Amino acid sequence: MPEVFHGRSICKGSGEGEALVTQQGISFWGGVNPETGMITEVEHECYGKSMAGKVLILPSLKGSAGAMWIIIRLARNKTGPAAIIVPKSDTILAGSTIMAGIPTIDSLSIDPLEKFKEGDWIKVDGTKGTVELVKTSS
Numbered sequence: 001m002p003e004v005f006h007g008r009s010i011c012k013g014s015g016e017g018e019a020l021v022t023q024q025g026i027s028f029w030g031g032v033n034p035e036t037g038m039i040t041e042v043e044h045e046c047y048g049k050s051m052a053g054k055v056l057i058l059p060s061l062k063g064s065a066g067a068m069w070i071i072i073r074l075a076r077n078k079t080g081p082a083a084i085i086v087p088k089s090d091t092i093l094a095g096s097t098i099m100a101g102i103p104t105i106d107s108l109s110i111d112p113l114e115k116f117k118e119g120d121w122i123k124v125d126g127t128k129g130t131v132e133l134v135k136t137s138s
């Protein structure tokens with residue numbers, strides 16, 4: 001039976017996919033290729049991985065407000081994440097995902113960085129503020 005967790009909706013809509021989980025913040029400006037969705041920040045633990053179509057779970061953004069334009073370009077190019085989950089959103093992430101239309105949730109009843117593992121299949125309902133762990137990767 002899938003587990004369902006409740007949080008706060010940042011951006012409405014729904015998305016699902018395989019989880020891409022990182023314990024490090026991502027610098028979208030200069031750290032992500034908006035044409036491919038690949039993480040290009042050499043020092044990042046997810047270097048060389050694509051966020052395209054994944055449910056991105058990260059602690060925060062890193063860097064400047066320029067991240068906003070990269071997130072919007074990722075969505076426009078269809079190379080961005082299907083949804084985003086963060087422990088606590090900031091104004092740049094909230095504004096970016098709303099303008100890009102990427103379902104985003106924060107303030108879950110659990111720590112998403114601890115609960116979800118890379119490869120888990122997750123459904124995000126940004127309208128209801130729910131995250132469903134459909135299938136674990138193990």
